[in-house]
Amino acid sequence: MTGFPTLLYKEVLRFRKVAFQTVAAPVLTALLYLLIFGHVMDRHVRVYEAVSYTTFLVPGLVMMSVLQNSFANSSSSLIQSKMTGNVVFVLLPPISYLEFFSAYVLAAAIRGLVVGAGVLLVTTPFVALPARELHWIVLFALAGSVILGALGLIAAILADKIDQVQAFQNFLIMPLTFLSGVFYSVHSLPAFWQGLSHYNPVFYMIDGFRRGFFGISDVDPRMGFAVVTGCFIAVSAVALMLLKRGYKLRY
Numbered sequence: 001m002t003g004f005p006t007l008l009y010k011e012v013l014r015f016r017k018v019a020f021q022t023v024a025a026p027v028l029t030a031l032l033y034l035l036i037f038g039h040v041m042d043r044h045v046r047v048y049e050a051v052s053y054t055t056f057l058v059p060g061l062v063m064m065s066v067l068q069n070s071f072a073n074s075s076s077s078l079i080q081s082k083m084t085g086n087v088v089f090v091l092l093p094p095i096s097y098l099e100f101f102s103a104y105v106l107a108a109a110i111r112g113l114v115v116g117a118g119v120l121l122v123t124t125p126f127v128a129l130p131a132r133e134l135h136w137i138v139l140f141a142l143a144g145s146v147i148l149g150a151l152g153l154i155a156a157i158l159a160d161k162i163d164q165v166q167a168f169q170n171f172l173i174m175p176l177t178f179l180s181g182v183f184y185s186v187h188s189l190p191a192f193w194q195g196l197s198h199y200n201p202v203f204y205m206i207d208g209f210r211r212g213f214f215g216i217s218d219v220d221p222r223m224g225f226a227v228v229t230g231c232f233i234a235v236s237a238v239a240l241m242l243l244k245r246g247y248k249l250r251y
Contacts, residue, residue, distance in 0.1 A: 003095035004103050011107030015073055022111060026069055027118040030061045034123055037183060048185075048216050055127045059210040060182035062116045062123075063144060067202065070112030070145040071173050074104045075152035075165045083162065087249060097243035101153065101236070108149030113141060129213050136221050137212030143228045144205040148173070150235045157242045157249065176202045181210075186218050201231045 015022040038054035048056060081087035090100065120129075131137060155168040180202040186194050197203050204224035211217035217224070243249075 003093055004099040007090065007095060007099065007103035008107055011073075011077060011103055012110055014077060015107070015111045022069070022073070023115055023118060026065050026115050027122055030065050030119040031122050033061055034058065034126065038126065048214060051214060051216075052127070055129065056185075056210075056214075057183065058120070058123045058127050058129060059213050060206055062119045063141070063206050063209045064177050064182050065119045066112040066116035066141055066145050067148045067177055067205065068112075068169075068173065069115040070108040070148040071152040071155075071169060073111040073152065074108035074149045075156045075159075075169070076162075077107075078104065078153060078156035079159055079162055079165050082156070082160075082249070091246075091249060097240060101150070101240055101243055104153050105146050105149040105236075105239075108152060109142065109145035112145040112148065116141060116145075130215075131213060132215040133212045133221075135212070136208055136225075139225060140205055140208040140212065140221075140228065143225070143232060144202075144209070147201075147205075147228065147232045147235055150232070150239045153239045154235065154242065157239070157247055160248070176200055177206075180206045181218070182206055201227060204228050 034054065034057060037057060041053045078087070081090070123129075151173075155165050159165045159168065179197070180200050181197065186197045186203065186207075189197065198219070204219065204227045207217050207219055208221045208224040208228070211221045211224075
C-alpha cells in the first residue's frame with residue numbers, strides 16, 4: 001500500500017499549491033451567495049420557527065461547496081492528467097485500481113471538507129449556528145464528499161476533453177445541487193415538485209446535513225443516510241469497474 005499514501009499526497013499537494021483558486025475562490029463565492037440572498041430574503045422568508053432565513057441558508061451553502069469542490073477536484077485532476085499524458089506515470093507503477101480510486105476520492109473529499117470548513121468559518125460573523133446533532137453533520141459531510149469525489153472520477157474517465165467534464169458539472173452536478181433545497185425547504189414546493197425532489201440524492205445530503213445543525217429535517221435522516229449510502233456503493237462500483245478495465249486510460 002505504499003502507492004496509496006504517495007498518490008494521496010500528490011493529489012492533496014496539487015490543490016494545496018493553488019489554494020487561492022481551489023479553496024479561497026469557492027469560499028468567497030459562497031459568502032457572496034449568503035450576503036445577497038440573506039440581505040434580500042431574510043425579512044421575508046421564514047422556513048423553520050425561530051430560525052432566520054440567513055441561518056437556514058448557511059448549512060446548505062456549506063454542503064453545496066463541499067459537494068461541488070469534491071467533484072471538481074477529482075474530475076479536473078484526472079482529465080488534466082489524461083490530456084497531458086502524465087497519467088501514464090500513475091498507471092505504470094504497481095498501484096492497484098483500489099489504491100488509485102481511494103487516493104483520488106479521499107483527496108477530493110479533503111478539498112471539499114476544507115472548503116466547507118472555510119465557508120462555515122467566514123459565515124460565523126453573520127450567524128450563530130447550533131450543532132444539535134453533530135453525528136449527522138459529520139456523516140453526511142463525509143458521505144457527500146466521497147460520493148461526489150467518486151462521481152468526478154467517473155466523469156473524468158468517460159470524458160476526452162475538459163469541456164466534456166465541464167458539461168457534466170454544468171448540466172448534472174449544478175442542477176442537482178441547486179434544486180436540492182440549498183436555498184429553500186422542499187415543503188414549500190407544490191406536491192409534484194416535492195415528490196420529484198425525493199428522487200434527487202443530493203437533496204438527502206443537504207437535508208441530513210442541515211438536520212445536524214437544527215434538529216429539524218424534511219425527511220428522516222436515517223432514511224436519507226440509507227439513500228446516500230446506496231448511492232456511494234453504486235457510484236463506487238461503477239468507478240472501480242472502469243478503473244479495473246482501464247477504460248479510456250490505457251491507450
